[in-house]
Amino acid sequence: MAREFTSVGVVGLGTMGAGIVEVFARNGIDVVAVEISEAALARGRANLTGSTDRAVAKGKLAEADRDALHSRVDFQVGLDALHAVDLVIEAVPEHLDLKQRIFAQLDKVCKPEAILATNTSSLSVTEISVATTRPNQVIGIHFFNPAPVMKLVEVVRTVVTSADVVADVEALGERLGKVDVTISDRAGFIANALLFGYLNHAVSMFEGRYATREDIDAAMKLGCGLPMGPLALMDLIGLDTAYEILDTMYRRGGRDRRHAPVPLIKQMVTAGLLGRKSGRGFYTYERPGSPVVVPDDQTPVASQAALADGARAIAKVGVVGSGTMATGIIEVFAKAGYEVVSVTRGAEKSAKVFETVKTSLNKGVVRGKLSEEDREAALGRINWSATLEHLADVDLVVEAVVEELSVKKALFASLDEICKPGVVLATTTSSLPVIDVAMATQRPADVVGLHFFNPAPVMPLVEVVQTIRTSPETTATARAVCAALGKTGVVCGDRSGFIVNALLFPYLNDAVKMLEASYSTADDIDYAMKLGCGYPMGPFELLDVVGLDVSLAIQRELYLELREPGFAPAPLLEHLVTAGYLGRKSGRGFRDHTRR
Numbered sequence: 001m002a003r004e005f006t007s008v009g010v011v012g013l014g015t016m017g018a019g020i021v022e023v024f025a026r027n028g029i030d031v032v033a034v035e036i037s038e039a040a041l042a043r044g045r046a047n048l049t050g051s052t053d054r055a056v057a058k059g060k061l062a063e064a065d066r067d068a069l070h071s072r073v074d075f076q077v078g079l080d081a082l083h084a085v086d087l088v089i090e091a092v093p094e095h096l097d098l099k100q101r102i103f104a105q106l107d108k109v110c111k112p113e114a115i116l117a118t119n120t121s122s123l124s125v126t127e128i129s130v131a132t133t134r135p136n137q138v139i140g141i142h143f144f145n146p147a148p149v150m151k152l153v154e155v156v157r158t159v160v161t162s163a164d165v166v167a168d169v170e171a172l173g174e175r176l177g178k179v180d181v182t183i184s185d186r187a188g189f190i191a192n193a194l195l196f197g198y199l200n201h202a203v204s205m206f207e208g209r210y211a212t213r214e215d216i217d218a219a220m221k222l223g224c225g226l227p228m229g230p231l232a233l234m235d236l237i238g239l240d241t242a243y244e245i246l247d248t249m250y251r252r253g254g255r256d257r258r259h260a261p262v263p264l265i266k267q268m269v270t271a272g273l274l275g276r277k278s279g280r281g282f283y284t285y286e287r288p289g290s291p292v293v294v295p296d297d298q299t300p301v302a303s304q305a306a307l308a309d310g311a312r313a314i315a316k317v318g319v320v321g322s323g324t325m326a327t328g329i330i331e332v333f334a335k336a337g338y339e340v341v342s343v344t345r346g347a348e349k350s351a352k353v354f355e356t357v358k359t360s361l362n363k364g365v366v367r368g369k370l371s372e373e374d375r376e377a378a379l380g381r382i383n384w385s386a387t388l389e390h391l392a393d394v395d396l397v398v399e400a401v402v403e404e405l406s407v408k409k410a411l412f413a414s415l416d417e418i419c420k421p422g423v424v425l426a427t428t429t430s431s432l433p434v435i436d437v438a439m440a441t442q443r444p445a446d447v448v449g450l451h452f453f454n455p456a457p458v459m460p461l462v463e464v465v466q467t468i469r470t471s472p473e474t475t476a477t478a479r480a481v482c483a484a485l486g487k488t489g490v491v492c493g494d495r496s497g498f499i500v501n502a503l504l505f506p507y508l509n510d511a512v513k514m515l516e517a518s519y520s521t522a523d524d525i526d527y528a529m530k531l532g533c534g535y536p537m538g539p540f541e542l543l544d545v546v547g548l549d550v551s552l553a554i555q556r557e558l559y560l561e562l563r564e565p566g567f568a569p570a571p572l573l574e575h576l577v578t579a580g581y582l583g584r585k586s587g588r589g590f591r592d593h594t595r596r
């Protein structure tokens with residue numbers, strides 16, 4: 001018969017423990033909440049009160065329900081208080097020896113039939129379980145941060161966990177309104193194994209001054225629709241916890257260099273910059289524990305005037321190309337009030353681009369987002385041409401032709417001859433080095449990357465790629481133009497994948513490797529990232545949308561440029577592409593789209 005869980009214990013009331021207490025108490029289960037000292041207990045109580053008060057303020061929890069919730073929690077110092085509970089969840093810091101010690105004690109204190117669970121993110125549940133005399137009743141229940149919000153729990157069974165214990169914990173997860181994925185005991189389980197390489201990489205970008213913290217975070221939020229950027233997420237997780245997770249994953253997970261914690265993390269932990277919980281991490285917070293970011297000495301000045309500082313005036317813009325990106329970019333500039341010269345390879349192509357822009361603008365009119373006059377004005381601002389000579393007097397050229405270096409270089413050499421001095425020359429390349437294109441001209445200081453995302457009229461992000469020859473004035477101009485277009489321009493260096501693709505594709509590739517290793521299924525991996533991390537799509541959904549061939553090409557570029565062994569494309573990805581399974585566009589990728 002299935003176990004009844006009428007009371008549970010939670011050990012450690014920090015970032016995770018306090019949230020876990022809330023989850024149980026909200027669902028009518030009595031909780032014994034345990035800390036190491038009175039002071040820690042007071043902090044734990046404050047964590048719980050802060051979270052439930054915020055829920056009340058947001059209208060997500062009635063005051064009476066909050067009071068009932070608190071009445072179910074019994075705060076205690078010391079593990080002895082757990083003698084009568086049916087289940088204990090341990091959420092103390094991520095150290096194996098500490099957890100083993102606690103489990104040995106729990107084994108003595110708790111009644112024989114009680115289940116002992118750990119919320120560890122990366123340690124071996126098996127190694128923790130052998131500290132007890134009941135390893136068959138030890139299991140991992142990995143909640144996600146913030147526990148009351150995130151829907152996922154990873155249930156981790158070891159080779160000795162009893163089947164009935166797994167089944168009872170799965171049923172409990174359902175009772176708590178969570179979705180569970182049950183997996184075996186591997187470093188990082190599903191979500192963290194895919195998340196932490198990405199987080200560490202983002203920190204290394206910041207450490208290497210490749211981009212600012214705001215730009216790295218904005219890039220991932222706006223470019224991928226993530227709920228928060230990687231550095232803000234590090235602050236939420238806690239840098240000390242993140243350090244331990246990375247370190248354990250590095251040691252347990254095959255010494256993948258991408259999990260070796262970036263030195264900056266250790267320095268910040270040593271300096272007490274732990275993230276939100278200490279009031280300062282990558283960002284500065286109103287006070288310890290507060291989610292509210294306050295300005296500090298790294299906060300950029302956000303005013304329009306500051307953005308325009310040093311920027312050249314741009315009124316007339318040339319766009320070269322007639323593909324998807326060029327078409328979207330023409331629309332974006334024309335709609336924002338710029339005079340546009342569109343150069344394509346002939347009248348037929350221009351006519352096609354014109355039709356596409358018109359159709360897209362019409363949609364805006366139908367949806368009430370654009371007036372008919374504005375549509376006509378935007379269309380009227382576009383001049384159609386088949387010759388580059390018409391770019392002689394523009395202030396900015398945006399190149400969006402085929403992704404081939406020889407073609408782009410030849411084009412930039414021509415632009416160098418035709419365009420007036422002082423014009424900013426921009427390429428939309430997503431994978432080629434901008435410096436190669438810049439050096440095809442005699443004015444590399446005026447060349448910059450403007451990496452728009454598809455569809456350009458919709459996506460709010462533009463990566464502004466500066467080479468080692470790009471002048472500050474050119475970068476300032478590019479940034480100001482992005483702002484005038486209503487987009488967020490993030491400035492980064494000229495490295496393969498810029499910010500977004502460099503952080504996104506290795507994660508997708510890792511997901512393919514995880515599937516290939518039969519650790520989990522595509523469905524569960526997609527669930528884990530959506531419900532555990534709040535991603536808008538799981539990695540396999542996204543790969544099928546982006547196209548497996550495109551993803552493979554980007555991953556190959558990253559691997560070739562950065563020579564990071566962990567970036568080697570997953571063999572399964574290569575095989576699917578060879579087999580013609582390219583994703584939605586071919587009807588089949590990781591999933592079969594013909595039957596839906």
Ligand SMILES: NC(=O)c1ccc[n+]([C@@H]2O[C@H](COP(=O)([O-])OP(=O)(O)OC[C@H]3O[C@@H](n4cnc5c(N)ncnc54)[C@H](O)[C@@H]3O)[C@@H](O)[C@H]2O)c1
Pocket residue numbers: 011012013014015016017034035036040044090091092093094102119120121122142143144145236237238241245277
């Ligand atoms: N932070 C996250 O985003 C996250 C997400 C999922 C899982 N986890 C895991 O949850 C666990 C806890 O992490 P955290 O971020 O909440 O850590 P934390 O540092 O915020 O909190 C740990 C708490 O444990 C208490 N503690 C220490 N020793 C104790 C003892 N002997 N008895 C009772 N309490 C004790 C500390 O006083 C502290 O309040 C770790 O295993 C971590 O890997 C963390």
